[in-house]
Amino acid sequence: MATVVGIVILLFQFKPFLAAADVFCDNLKVVAASLPKNISSSPVHFATATFGQSPDVVYALALCRGDLLNDTACGECVTNTFKLTPPPPQQCYRTALYSVAAYFAVNPCVLAYSADNILAPGNGDDMFLEFWTAKNVTGDVRLITGLIHELLVATVEKAASTEPTRFATGVVDSRTTFPLVYSLAQCTPDLSAGDCLACLRRLLGRINSTTSQFIGGQMYDIRCNFRYESFSFYGGEPMLRLGPSLAPAGAPTPTNKRRISKPWVIPIVVVPLAAATFLCFTFYSRWVKAHHVGSTLRYSGSRRAQDMEGEKQLVWHGKNSEFSVYDYERVQDATNNFSDGNKLGQGGFGTVYKGQFREGLEIAVKRLASHSGQGFIEFKNEVQLIAKLQHTNLVRLLGCCSQEDEKILIYEYLPNKSLDFFIFDENKRALLDWSQLVAIIEGVAHGLLYLHKHSRLRVIHRDLKPSNILLDSEMNPKISDFGLAKIFDSNKPEGNNTRRVVGTYGYMAPEYAAEGILSIKSDVFSFGVVVLEILSGKRNSGSKQCGDFINLLGYAWQLWEEERWIDLIHVSLVPESHSTKLMRCINIALLCVQENAADRPTMPDIVGMLRSETMIITQPKQPAYFNVRVGNEEALTPLESCSINDMIVSVTSPR
Template sequence: MASSIGVVILQLLLFITQPFTASADVFCDNLKLVAAKLPNNTASSPSHFATATLGQSPDTVYAMALCRGDILGNDTACGDCVNGTINRLVNQTPSPQDQCYKASYYYGDPCTVIYSFNLSILAPFNATVDDDEPFEKWNIKNVTGDGIAGLVRRLLVDTVESAAASNGRFATGVMDSRTTFPLVRSLAQCTPDISAQDCGACLRRLLGTVNATMALRMGGQLHVVRCYFRYETYPFYTGEPMLKIDAASAPPPAPAPKHKDNMSKLWIIPVVAVPLAAAAFLCLLCYYRRLTRQRKGKLTRLQGSRRAQDSEGEEQLVWEGNNSDFSVFEFEQVLEATNNFAEENKLGEGGFGSVYKGQFPEGLEIAVKRLASHSGQGFVEFKNEVQLIAKLQHRNLVRLLGCCSQEDEKILIYEYLPNKSLDFFIFDENKRALLDWPKLVAIIEGIAHGLLYLHKHSRLRVIHRDLKPSNILLDSEMNPKISDFGLAKIFDSNNTEGNTTRRVVGTYGYMAPEYSSQGVFSIKSDVFSFGVIIFEILSGNRNSGSQQYGDFINLLGYAWQLWEEERWIDLVDASLVSKSNSREIMRCINIALLCVQENAADRPTMADVVAMLSSETMIMDEPKKPAYFNIRVGNEEASTTSDSRSINDMTISATIPR
């Protein structure tokens, strides 16, 4: 293994950030067991990529290994590289009292090896907010010659796009400047478990960090956990390059205008400028009159997060963001798009109003959420949803295109998702047949990734507070997207728990017990709701309502009873049960029971949930008794909320006494 070229070992002493209750010996022993298996697992994988999880917290070892794409098929070279690298990392001694580092990265030729006690290294790349600081290494020499830097940049961009588009998430390239400057070779790669879209986003983020100074270097490499690229003026990968760029294929620069022509045409300036100035003046006049009419009609110009008041003292919003995909629509545009909110265009109706399908003249299909004036979602909730979701971007969150507010009309305009919401499928016996087990697993995992983004990876730390199947929308490929952020709460990165002294808002059946009874909410409140949704997906039944489940009036108590009696299979819809997926179903039930435990501190985080869902070998804790376990048929003394008459899918507000 060529350890002298491109080898970078970054020691991360992450153990100082959280206490370890067990000795370092346990972690190191687990690490050595991982080191014994990881090389063979990586080499035998068709993509030369493998992950490993071993041990129990706080001594769990999470590891990842990836061999470079140019040695794909060479199992021996891959295995030898991973074996030599991880053993070298394991056998390092940072200090006399420790046997091994708690985390270490290796970026080099021709493999990457990473291990840590922190499961975040195995979490999927987040296309919007991957906060990892990239490792950088640069050649000390600079590029010389006209146009060379531009050709290098083009080579890197093309290599990155080719890697993202390829099935193996790998590409190599070469650039010939047709001068005495040497050939420049490039390489880009992502871990093969992420999508083409996320691979492209990851690599483009790295490219975006290359400033004007670094762009002139003759070689360099940038790495984060999920992707990296490298370029050099010497060979550093094997095989022929997958793409080639030369000076002859570069677009020629635009010719400089001749001074004589410019002078001869100066007479055009006044002829053109005067009519343009007049047109601009007329446009400004029309705009002023239109703005005046809008103010008289109390048309709220929703433009962001700052409050203001109009001339009559009514609260309005002023947009201060720069989201180019977000628009403020006029009420007349919405009426035209929905055919005056025609009944045949209605997609559904909830506690806060109706949702209609619409279409703009250019053909864009939209979903229009028209908030009812009596819905209880007033200006504050409306403002909250607009400001929040306009700043959130994730493939498992519904995309807000814009809004409209005029007098009593408060309207949100979303991307149109043709398959409605999750409850439309899972609670209908005929439509459930359209969702096989792999698709249901993908839906569960997608919801988990969306929540993980809200709780941890977004710039805002968000608690949804009203997660339920009717707020999970499905796109044309049945991918889930979390919607309805009217009740969401935003926190800074150091605070993810709150308390309401005014009212509890949400949907009974999905509320965590500490929230429904005390008004305390946190990220663990959403985890509880997620666990309930898993049970509903698996069973095809609602958690609570008029149906009876054995001795219980909710799914949680029934699921716990079946789990204790090892009859968990009785909870699952018969169409899902087969020998091939029974183990996966049992793991899902185990995860769901962990999520709905009565004590919030016992519930996992969404990062834990994602890790458990993505690993078939990860050891999971035994769940404790779920919340609402004592709610049995005929038990009049048990009370879960301040309003025991509420049905499962009714959004309510309940006063919390102080």
């Protein structure tokens, strides 16, 4: 097998320690000495270790790649990886900001250690890494990316079913000029087949329309990982093969003649395992230096800018390897000097432009208004939040730009605008059939589920509505605009009080609008309103009257009570073949907009109800804002009103 390519990318949590740092470091030294020996003697090259007493206990695990059959090489990989930890176990700091959690992916082994019990089921899910090859797929993009996805799905399923190693490799031929694509998937062997499959599928779910077009990539969870490349990066024959032109598994490997005939296929240069990334943290500076490791990896670690709120500096910790800080001149060039012809929308926080970098990547550029001090708060919030959030149903933040008064966010460009552009227009609504609307509803639900439960940061969006749900080229929904999002205390899921109430009238839960009580159920309420708007084609806060009611919620409840719910549905969705599913969607939506937050389901419940046609759903009670206008005339008196990407943002004071 080829010499190991060293990749050292890590996730840290820093906590202040004094003398106790020596204790934790001493415990880490013991683990660093024992774990390599234990993994060398393990038949599946997997080992865990626990040493010390709380609060200085060290929990660690190590896993060698399934194709690394040499016991000595496996142990040496773990030993060398420990030497890269900041600080190494050999160097103890008596007074420092000391790292108590680290995660290293060093092919062909993975090491994780923490002061938290990452060995317990479900713990350590926030320790996530990804790397993407900086080169895009060329040729028939849809065919090739589709085959790559098919390969990854097959490899993941194969790995989950392979005992005892939970390891699989594969290869696919696109039957075009594109080279063979090789894949690998692996879980820690202590996982069951079901848990392994769930872990790997969770990683696959993070691939979005941007990352799916890279010709190589890697994703690492603490318990599972996968990788694919346009070159063979593992030892031995692939365990599965896709594509009719490939011989069955076990047949001789195709010769290099096919590959050599392509002049753009560059031989991979091996990077020594000794390559490392050094991070220095002191009390006097908060710089983080991120080094590129190898030609196929990009890691943008941090940048500094003056914080207009009065803090000395703003540091962005971009764990996402595709997050970058762009030069203003490059963004200016991409948008044709922010020309009106490139303008996509405008609001109180600034203007959004379409742009294109010279290498061909299309982008959406949000240029914050220079006079908006509050806009900078949202800018900072969005950078720090969404750079750490990655899901197929969330808009991907590619980077930012901060230069003097310029504050700019750069997103992936989505050509089909926002959901409101379709559902509230009689002509454009005809472009969306029932199956597409169901996919949009389910996609938004999955995006919120990720924010509330599965993301590294537990996040409440606070401003979910159709104009903040963007649609990609295949009409897949992506939740956008995280400027108002808030990290919530997972120990208090039923409510966190806040003095600053922000959002949009008609979508804000009553307990939040009136009392400032914020919880995950606030987003659930907004989701219910969005579903009713999708089904009816009516705005909840519009100027048109709904039957005897001015707001959509009261109208929907009256029709539900009178068993005339079909009258709520837009005429384009009336066919009887959808009647059962339509009724279930209305039922779910009404449960989401209940007056009391405790009566609303959680997003896991909602996803389960949307997936199952047989799951029993409880009957809703009278919804919030029943027979009350939610429009501007009778809304709470706002202190400030502005817009982001044509969305209304209302900032109010709780009563």
